[in-house]
Amino acid sequence: EAQVTQNPRYLITVTGKKLTVTCSQNMNHEYMSWYRQDPGLGLRQIYYSMNVEVTDKGDVPEGYKVSRKEKRNFPLILESPSPNQTSLYFCASSSQFSGYTFGSGTRLTVV
Amino acid sequence: DAKTTQPPSMDCAEGRAANLPCNHSTISGNEYVYWYRQIHSQGPQYIIHGLKNNETNEMASLIITEDRKSSTLILPHATLRDTAVYYCIVKEHSGNTGKLIFGQGTTLQVKP
Numbered sequence: 054e055a056q057v058t059q060n061p062r063y064l065i066t067v068t069g070k071k072l073t074v075t076c077s078q079n080m081n082h083e084y085m086s087w088y089r090q091d092p093g094l095g096l097r098q099i100y101y102s103m104n105v106e107v108t109d110k111g112d113v114p115e116g117y118k119v120s121r122k123e124k125r126n127f128p129l130i131l132e133s134p135s136p137n138q139t140s141l142y143f144c145a146s147s148s149q150f151s152g153y154t155f156g157s158g159t160r161l162t163v164v
Numbered sequence: 165d166a167k168t169t170q171p172p173s174m175d176c177a178e179g180r181a182a183n184l185p186c187n188h189s190t191i192s193g194n195e196y197v198y199w200y201r202q203i204h205s206q207g208p209q210y211i212i213h214g215l216k217n218n219e220t221n222e223m224a225s226l227i228i229t230e231d232r233k234s235s236t237l238i239l240p241h242a243t244l245r246d247t248a249v250y251y252c253i254v255k256e257h258s259g260n261t262g263k264l265i266f267g268q269g270t271t272l273q274v275k276p
Contacts, residue, residue, distance in 0.1 A: 057207075086263070096208070096266040111263065143207050145264075152198065153264060155207030 055080045059144050059156035066134055066163055074129040074159050076144035082154075084147045085127040086111070087119065089140040090158075096143070102127055134163040166267030167191065168252045173271045176246075182239040184270050186252030189233045194256050197228060198264070199237045201248040208251065208266075211237065242274045 057078045066072055086101040098111030102121040116138055118130040144156040169187040176182040198213040212219055212226045219226045225238040239246055251269040
């Protein structure tokens with residue numbers, strides 16, 4: 054089944070403790086992206102990647118890092134999480150001419 | 165900012181057609197109209213997209229006006245499981261970023 058898999062689904066962590074949210078897709082898509090969703094602010098893009106080793110900032114990249122060493126994986130790294138990064142996170146992938154496929158989401162709480 | 169305008173909410177009776185409008189008066193010639201929906205807090209789900217011709221797939225139909233300044237997503241026989249937030253998005257089919265800019269969408273409530 055074609056899908057984007059995110060892990061974990063839920064995570065509670067403490068301020069400053071580094072964490073990684075993994076994202077993997079099995080569709081051989083070139084393009085991958087991370088979004089966060091907050092009440093009243095909607096979905097906003099954090100980072101995106103056009104292909105392996107090619108990443109760039111989205112609209113709200115502060116406090117986040119990403120890497121794209123393999124085509125299928127696009128982890129989101131929070132080096133020093135803060136409470137304002139409490140949010141619902143989605144990973145998405147697409148090819149040049151397809152609609153986006155989103156993961157099921159990761160609900161992160163930073164206390 | 166989102167380049168689309170949608171009504172914040174709509175109701176539809178179960179089994180009837182749901183017609184969701186979207187205005188995109190500043191759409192440019194190489195931009196497509198995409199529709200996604202988000203059920204509760206699940207990941208957004210792709211529904212359909214089109215450039216200027218009407219499109220139909222197993223989920224929905226998309227009607228784009230001739231001047232391309234507005235479109236309508238049609239769910240022909242709405243069910244309770246179609247209750248969701250529906251997003252209308254315009255973007256280039258390909259491009260440097262491929263970013264989806266989500267607006268507030270339309271919350272569709274399908275009622276028994």
